[in-house]
Amino acid sequence: MSTFRVRRRIEIDAGHRIMTHGSKCRNLHGHRYVVEVECEASRLHPSGEQTDMVVDFGFLKDEMMRLIDAPCDHGFIASAADGELLALFAPQGAAGWTESILAEVKAKGAALTTSTRMGTKLYVVPFQPTAECLAKHWFEVLVAPVRTRSDSTARLVAVRVWETPNCMAEYAPA
Numbered sequence: 001m002s003t004f005r006v007r008r009r010i011e012i013d014a015g016h017r018i019m020t021h022g023s024k025c026r027n028l029h030g031h032r033y034v035v036e037v038e039c040e041a042s043r044l045h046p047s048g049e050q051t052d053m054v055v056d057f058g059f060l061k062d063e064m065m066r067l068i069d070a071p072c073d074h075g076f077i078a079s080a081a082d083g084e085l086l087a088l089f090a091p092q093g094a095a096g097w098t099e100s101i102l103a104e105v106k107a108k109g110a111a112l113t114t115s116t117r118m119g120t121k122l123y124v125v126p127f128q129p130t131a132e133c134l135a136k137h138w139f140e141v142l143v144a145p146v147r148t149r150s151d152s153t154a155r156l157v158a159v160r161v162w163e164t165p166n167c168m169a170e171y172a173p174a
C-alpha cells in the first residue's frame, strides 16, 4: 500500500518560561518557534478542489494560523500551575481573574486572554510549555480540523516544534 506524506510549517514569536528548569529556562524569555505538521494518506483526493492532494497546504496553513498563530503569536504562553507568573499578568483589583482563567483551562484545555495587567496576549495551558508539551497540545487541537478540511483523506501523524534552529521536539502518537 502506498503512503503519501505532506508537511507544512509556520513560525511564531512567543514568550514562555519553564518554572521547574534548573537553569536559564526559568527566566522569562522568547523563541521564534517553528511548528511543523505532518499528514499522511493512503490515497489522494480523486476529485474536487483537492484533486491529487493529501490535503491542500493552504487548508493546513488556515488551521495552523487559526489555532496556533492567532492565540500565541506575539503572546506569552504560561503554565496554569505557574502562580507567580500568572500574578504578574493579573489586572490590579480584578478579583477572581486567576480563578476564571484556571476554570477556562480546565473546561477547554487552554485559555486565551488580553484582559491582563498590560493588556497583552496571554495563552494559559495545563502543562509546562516545553517544546514536547506544546507539540502534543498542538497535535490535539489540529487532529480534528485536519480530518475535516481533507474530507477524511488526511491523517495528522506528527507535530514538530523547534525552539531554536538546534532544538526540536516531536509528538507522534502510536
Ligand SMILES: Nc1nc2c(c(=O)[nH]1)N=C([C@H](O)[C@H](O)COP(=O)(O)OP(=O)(O)OP(=O)(O)O)CN2
Binding pocket: 018, 025, 029, 129, 130, 131, 132, 163, 164, 165, 166, 167, 169
Ligand atoms: N527537552 C527540552 N529541553 C529544554 C526545553 C524543552 O522545551 N525541551 N526548553 C529549554 C529552554 O526553553 C531553552 O530556551 C532552550 O534550550 P537551550 O538549548 O538550552 O537554548 P540555547 O539558547 O542554548 O539554544 P541554541 O540553539 O544553542 O541557541 C531548555 N531545555
